[in-house]
Amino acid sequence: MNQDQLKQLVGRAALDHVPAGQVLGVGTGSTVDCFIDALAARIAAGAIAIPGAVSSSERSTQRLRSHGIQVLDASEVTGLAVYVDGADEIDGRGFMIKGGGAALTREKIVADLAETFVCIADESKLVKTLGRFPLPVEIIPMAAAQLARRFARLGGEARLREGVVTDNGGHILDVRGLAIDDPLAFETEVNQWPGVVTVGVFARHRAQVCLLGAADGVKTLRF
Template structure:
């Protein structure tokens, strides 16, 4: 099976975890695109979706799925999104698609975060994938120095402006053994809008696409 086949597999499998009549939180990325296409086959069984990016919003609406704003809901039962890496405790690195801030906002509304990804995203320790950090451009030089003090090499992702009008730093060379602590520390640095460590908002469940089928990882 190709990587696209595995993404489609988990995109369909996660439909079984969505309650009838629910408003669904929808993430961003290629795996989520497969989920959105699958969700369209059951759009009459949900109340709508809260989207984490303009790209996902456009795809949802193209299928005739109602998109609600965050102010329209106090909470949602489930948020579905992919990951760039996921560790054995459900901590993730996210932001390869530059939607990390809105993804974390929608995840914060959800009772459960269900991660959908292929088996290549499963790691023992986070950090091989460059850590995305959405930042205010004014702070870039200072933040590059702060990451260097942690042993990381940060650089601005070229040609990328987020849906929030900011830039993204990609930080290489980190080995993230305590995701919760590092997420908390970086989040306090002036100029950081969002760090792409999802430890506080870790996955409750992961549906992992493998050549042998979907493997369910439960982190509850």
């Protein structure tokens, strides 16, 4: 199977983790698009009913609404049983790099509401050490040069993602050349730097379940 087929495979597999009758957290990205489409088909068939979803981006909000699924604001819920989202990288402990779609801040907000984070990804996203994928960092624009220098002292090369403004009005630095051996400590440190809105390491909000699409089917990893 090609990568698109693997995304569809895990998107459908994630439906087994959707709690009927409860508001669902929904992430962002091409794999999540497949999940939203599969969810809508399941709802249309009468196989599942949910009162709505909390979305992590305008992109996902539009896709959910196009299928007639009600989108709730995060402020309207006090918690979520499940949050379904993709990852740019995930390691063997459930720690992830996210933010390739520039929605990392809102993704962390929705993930923080959820009891269980279900990551859906193809097997190419599973890595031993985080950092092969350029690390996205949402920043306040005036801090870009200052933050690039700080990442350089860690051995990283930070570049501004041209033409990208997040749903929050922030900019994105992509940092290459890092090997993140201690994701929790790294996330805690970088989040304290002035000008950082959110770093794309998801350690405090790691996945509890990963549905990994492979040529021989979906592998379920639990952390």
